Amino acid sequence: MENLDGDLREMQLDKWKSSGKTVDDIFKLLKLQDEGEDLVKAPLYDTWVSYVIKMDQKSPYNTILQKLMTRYDDESLTKALRAVDAKKLEKARIENWLSNGKTADDIADDIFTSLKLNTGENILMTKASTLNTWISNVELMKKPDELVISVLKKHYDDEALTNMITVAKKDYRTNGVASKLEKARTNTWISKGESADDVFKLLKLSKEGDELLRSATWRTWMSYLTKLDNENPDELMFSVLKKQYGDEGLAAIIEKGKRSDATETLAAKLQEEVWRSEGKSSDDVFTLLFGKIKDDEMFGMFERPEFSTWISYTTKLNNLNKFNPDELVVISALEKRFDGDIVKLARALQAAKTKAALNGNNTTKSIVHELQTQQFKKFKRSHIDPDQLAAQLNTKFDVSNVGVVLALIDFYKKKGSTVTHEVVD
Incomplete structure (x- = not known):
């Protein structure tokens, strides 16, 4: 008999039924x-x-499964169902096992073995497709994340599993299944109530010493910290590391981290948490970074890396201020450093922006542009328009005067305000 399609097959089915x-x-x-x-x-x-x-409209897949089970052993049936992507049959088979007293963990382990994944090798790289099939099967049961990790931990310790995931995530061919495993493990830790300290120990990160920030497992731990405390995971990071390494050990980690482009951002975050734990204010850190800076040195500080550090710390303190946060906190703190002279600060920012543009220093240019925008927002709130600012600027000749006024005019226009000021050379 030929394989019929569409209406013809439906007619044939009805004829058999009748x-x-x-x-x-x-x-x-x-x-x-x-x-x-x-x-x-x-x-x-x-x-x-x-x-x-x-x-059999109630349980057709159980009927199909019973027929297939008379023709295949467990291993062969797993392969057969995998070949035709028969998820409904897989679900029927799992329900059959469960009804016969088999535990979900045993079922997950049996399918893992039948797919020959129990080799001890890096199956994420060598058998990613098969592993994905196994995960899809496990996802048909309750608490799939815990089942996946439970079975894998019978074959790999936490460190080996982390290394496998880290390597596989770098390859586009295996990134998908690696991300699934990483998510499953993270969800399992959360459901079990594992603390930041617990997972640090599970991943054996303490053995990394002052090379900690370069460790392949570091990102896994940091990702977990974000799950535990999305608002300020850095505080968790600091508290665990201080407990593990002490003040001197932590200082060594930070110092080594600052010397590498790959880890300097992490080192900076840790340093900020050290300052916070010591109760240092934005002003304290400014003095710590710049000392007693002279007036003529203020104009050159914007391009120094310490300035970015200070901005980051000031911003962090503000973000953690739940009672009175201020989006203009950095420019307000900077005004204090210029003794409240907003005109002097406006000239300094314009001069720094012009210099950065001429030197092709896009990082400094971006920082100063943001600060200038913050200052102009304060001007607008205080109803200082370009005419008023120009009058204050013109009390002293400076090459930056015109640039400041033009920048403010542009700011007002972008905000939809009408500007009538004319700049005269």
Whole structure:
């Protein structure tokens, strides 16, 4: 019999049903008993499945599964179902196992073994597709994340599993399944109530010494900290590291981290937490970084790396201020450093922006542009328009005067304000 499609097949199915044919009758009629292990790939297999669904609308996949189980052992059936992407049959098989007293953990482990994933090798790199199939099967049961990690931990310790995930995430071919495993493990830690300190120990990060920030497992731990405290994971990071390494050990980690482009950002975050733990204010850190800076040195500080450090710390303190945060906190703190002379600060910012543009220093240019925008917002709140600012600037000749006024005019126009000021050379 040929494999019929569409309306013709539906007519044939109705004819069999009206004549009282059972699913076993049609199985034999289609000679599917002769297909052996290629049954699920046989051209007429889909026709038989369609008839089963028509005849048994409540649990057709259990009926199909029972037939397949008489023709395949567990390992062969796993491979057969994988070949045809039969998720409904997989679910029926799992429900059958559970009803017969098998635990979910045993089922997950058995499927893992039947797919020959229990080799001890880096299956994320060598058998990613098969591993993905196994995860898809486990996802048909309750608490899949815990099941996945439970089975994997029988074959790999936390450190080995982390290394596997880290390597696999770097390859576009295995990134997807690696991310699934990472998410499953993180969710399992959360459900078990693992603390930041617990996971630090699980990952054996203490053995890294002052090379900690370069460790392959560091990112895994940091990702978990973000899950535990999305508002300020850096505080958690600091508290655990201080407990593990002490003040001197932590200082060594920070110092080493500052020497590398790859770790300097992390080192800076740790340093900020050290300052916070010591109760240092924005002013304290400014003095710590710049000392008693002279007036003529204030104009050159914007391009120094210490200035970015100070901005970051000042911003962090403000972000953690739940009662009275201020989006203009940095420019307000900077005004104090210029003794409240907003005109002098405006000239300094314009001069620094011009210099950065001429030197191609985009980092400094971006920083100063943001500060100038903050200052102009304060001007607008205080109703200082370009005419008023120009009058204050013109009390002293400076090459930056015109640039400041033009920048403020541009700011007002972008905010939809009408500006009538004319700049005269």
